[in-house]
Amino acid sequence: MIATAELIIMLITILYICQYRRSKDLHKSISAAAIYLRQEHDSFRPLLDHTDDRDMQELLTAINSSVLKQYCLSQKFCTLKTQYRTNIADISHDLKTPITTLSGYIDLLDLKYQQFGNNASEVNEVLQKTKQKSQTMQHVILQQLDFARICSGDVQFPMRETDLTELCREIILSYYDLLNAKGFRVNLCLSSPSIHVQTSPTAITCILHNLIDNAIRYGDSGKFLELGISEDDKNAVIHLTDHGPGISPAEQTRIFERNYRIGDTRLVGKDRTGLGLSIATKVAARCRMKIELDSQSGRTTFSVIVRKTLESPHKNDDFI
Numbered sequence: 001m002i003a004t005a006e007l008i009i010m011l012i013t014i015l016y017i018c019q020y021r022r023s024k025d026l027h028k029s030i031s032a033a034a035i036y037l038r039q040e041h042d043s044f045r046p047l048l049d050h051t052d053d054r055d056m057q058e059l060l061t062a063i064n065s066s067v068l069k070q071y072c073l074s075q076k077f078c079t080l081k082t083q084y085r086t087n088i089a090d091i092s093h094d095l096k097t098p099i100t101t102l103s104g105y106i107d108l109l110d111l112k113y114q115q116f117g118n119n120a121s122e123v124n125e126v127l128q129k130t131k132q133k134s135q136t137m138q139h140v141i142l143q144q145l146d147f148a149r150i151c152s153g154d155v156q157f158p159m160r161e162t163d164l165t166e167l168c169r170e171i172i173l174s175y176y177d178l179l180n181a182k183g184f185r186v187n188l189c190l191s192s193p194s195i196h197v198q199t200s201p202t203a204i205t206c207i208l209h210n211l212i213d214n215a216i217r218y219g220d221s222g223k224f225l226e227l228g229i230s231e232d233d234k235n236a237v238i239h240l241t242d243h244g245p246g247i248s249p250a251e252q253t254r255i256f257e258r259n260y261r262i263g264d265t266r267l268v269g270k271d272r273t274g275l276g277l278s279i280a281t282k283v284a285a286r287c288r289m290k291i292e293l294d295s296q297s298g299r300t301t302f303s304v305i306v307r308k309t310l311e312s313p314h315k316n317d318d319f320i
Contacts, residue, residue, distance in 0.1 A: 157200035165194035189228030210276040219244025238304040247295040
């Protein structure tokens with residue numbers, strides 16, 4: 001009876017030792033697989049781990065197969081991305097030059113007709129329409145190219161110490177002739193002393209150009225434009241306000257979508273691409289900025305929120 005009990009204890013002990021070794025082997029293989037999957041691989045390196053467990057062997061084989069497929073897809077994506085960038089460069093070269101030349105010849109033709117006194121109203125009307133359409137075509141194509149290049153990461157936005165107040169002043173002054181010709185009343189609320197931030201002046205310029213172009217095009221009825229800056233401990237905020245027709249709440253939820261155009265009948269006939277705000281949003285996201293909209297009938301304000309420093313946001317910070 002005692003011998004039987006000893007035999008049972010011995011068998012249980014052997015079984016326990018086998019289970020322990022198997023468990024230890026599985027734990028080692030699982031740990032190796034976890035470490036392997038957490039790593040980023042520039043090239044395909046299979047997961048090699050010796051184990052006698054058939055189930056684990058099948059799992060390791062499946063992991064290697066999955067990683068190999070992922071690597072092949074990644075290589076294909078990189079190839080397509082390179083081809084895409086090359087195509088964008090080719091399109092930019094092939095389209096920008098003839099369109100710019102076309103605009104130049106139309107300007108020259110306009111000048112010659114006025115210079116030699118052949119200034120018939122019919123000719124002038126056709127000439128002005130041709131000029132307007134060529135400018136519209138140039139604007140549309142350049143915006144499409146800009147959007148594609150920004151999305152692909154080809155456009156760089158280097159960060160540096162920036163005098164935001166002076167930059168905003170320079171940008172709005174570049175619109176002086178256009179705003180004056182259109183009869184806009186401009187109000188500047190730029191801070192003194194200047195506000196300095198760590199940001200990309202290239203990105204700020206791109207965003208404000210798109211916002212100001214939109215304000216002139218769609219807020220023309222109000223003949224008013226205000227550019228101001230405020231700040232708090234963490235952020236500087238650029239405010240751009242116009243007294244146009246405003247944007248309905250339903251439109252506000254979609255205004256930043258690519259190629260979206262406001263369905264307001266008052267804007268019929270405007271040359272609209274639906275890309276300006278999409279470009280501004282993409283650029284803002286690239287540079288850890290944020291664009292907010294506040295609009296009601298007769299007043300629209302876009303606010304560009306710019307971080308003062310390049311420090312990483314905290315987990316509870318929902319800035320972006």
